[in-house]
Amino acid sequence: MGIQLAHAGRKASTTLPGADHPIATPAEGGWQSVAPSPIAFHGLQDPQVMSVADIHQTTADFTQAAVRAVRAGFDLVEIHAAHGYLLHQFLSPLSNQRTDEYGGSFENRTRFLREVSIAIRAAIPETMPLFVRISATDWREGGWDLDQSTTLAAELKNIGVDLIDVSTGGAVHDAKIPVAPGFQVSFATAIKEATGILTSAVGMITEPEQANSIVENQQADLVMLARAMLRNPRWTLDAASQLAAQVDWPVQLVRGKKS
Numbered sequence: 001m002g003i004q005l006a007h008a009g010r011k012a013s014t015t016l017p018g019a020d021h022p023i024a025t026p027a028e029g030g031w032q033s034v035a036p037s038p039i040a041f042h043g044l045q046d047p048q049v050m051s052v053a054d055i056h057q058t059t060a061d062f063t064q065a066a067v068r069a070v071r072a073g074f075d076l077v078e079i080h081a082a083h084g085y086l087l088h089q090f091l092s093p094l095s096n097q098r099t100d101e102y103g104g105s106f107e108n109r110t111r112f113l114r115e116v117s118i119a120i121r122a123a124i125p126e127t128m129p130l131f132v133r134i135s136a137t138d139w140r141e142g143g144w145d146l147d148q149s150t151t152l153a154a155e156l157k158n159i160g161v162d163l164i165d166v167s168t169g170g171a172v173h174d175a176k177i178p179v180a181p182g183f184q185v186s187f188a189t190a191i192k193e194a195t196g197i198l199t200s201a202v203g204m205i206t207e208p209e210q211a212n213s214i215v216e217n218q219q220a221d222l223v224m225l226a227r228a229m230l231r232n233p234r235w236t237l238d239a240a241s242q243l244a245a246q247v248d249w250p251v252q253l254v255r256g257k258k259s
Contacts, residue, residue: 002076003069004133005062005120009086010035010047010095036089036096036103042173055102055112058086063119070124077124078131079116083170087113088135091152092144092171110152114159121160131200132156133165136187139175146190154195163198164191165224179204188220200224208239 008014013030014022023045024030034054035047050058066077081087089095090112096103102111113132121130136149153164166188169177177183184203192199201220205211211223229235240247249257 001074002078002129002131003072003074004078004080005065005069006080007058007062007086009033009089010039010041011044011084013045035086036098039095039097041084052100052102059112059115059119062116063123066120067123070128076129076131077120078133078165079113079120080133081113082133082135082165082167084135084172085170087116088144088171091134091148092138094138094140094143094171106148106151110155113152114155117156117159117161129162130160131163131165132161133167135168135170136166136184136191137168138171139169139177140172143171146187149187150191150194153191153197157195157197161197163200163221164188165200165202166191166220167202181206182210182214185214185219192218192220198222202226208242211239212243 010033012033013024015024015028022043033045033047034050036050038046038049040046062079069077079087081091084092084095090102091109093109096109098104098108101108103109117130117132124130134149134152135144136146138144149166156164166184168184168187169175181204182201185201185205188199188201191197198221200222201214202224205214205223205225206228211225214220214223225235232238234253237247237249237253239245
């Protein structure tokens with residue numbers, strides 16, 4: 001079982017799904033959001049700009065979270081640096097307009113994620129897998145893109161990251177994303193082929209044969225599901241049945257297994 005560690009940055013302090021207003025008030029448990037630059041995400045509050053000291057503290061917080069994950073018995077750690085959350089906000093020129101060592105050049109914009117990755121890699125067991133989720137493109141001109149993602153993946157591999165979990169989008173609200181079955185798989189393939197690092201494919205992968213084909217054809221090393229599992233929590237068990245694979249049922253569900 002793995003754990004995904006994330007910081008929402010300028011997308012934080014939102015209300016629960018279904019609320020009639022997007023920003024949580026202090027009475028609702030809301031707080032001041034932070035970001036690399038004073039640029040609000042569409043419809044959300046103006047973030048407070050992080051100081052270098054704030055960045056260093058957040059790196060330490062990520063690291064301590066990973067240490068707690070080890071103590072809690074998790075088997076792997078994934079750093080969430082995608083979908084317009086804090087680490088992605090630093091990567092993308094669309095949300096990072098800093099002029100210090102954490103903004104401007106590719107090296108500077110990726111510095112925060114590299115520092116978090118280095119710190120976590122050093123803090124968890126050498127044999128414990130470390131994944132990083134990225135958005136391979138912002139789907140917007142002038143934003144983060146596949147070329148930068150590929151260069152970053154190579155650097156993360158050298159740091160000791162074991163797998164890049166390849167998604168896309170989330171940096172801006174008006175990106176033109178061509179959503180279709182398996183529409184992000186090609187990004188995972190491109191990064192895998194260019195760097196040799198393991199990758200996972202995500203997004204609109206809903207059918208067992210589709211997922212199996214991605215792995216069999218070496219388009220990615222893993223397939224990860226989210227919404228498909230929300231729709232059908234038994235997805236993996238049903239997939240195993242369709243693909244004639246033998247799997248162990250969770251002990252909590254064994255009584256529902258057909259004899």
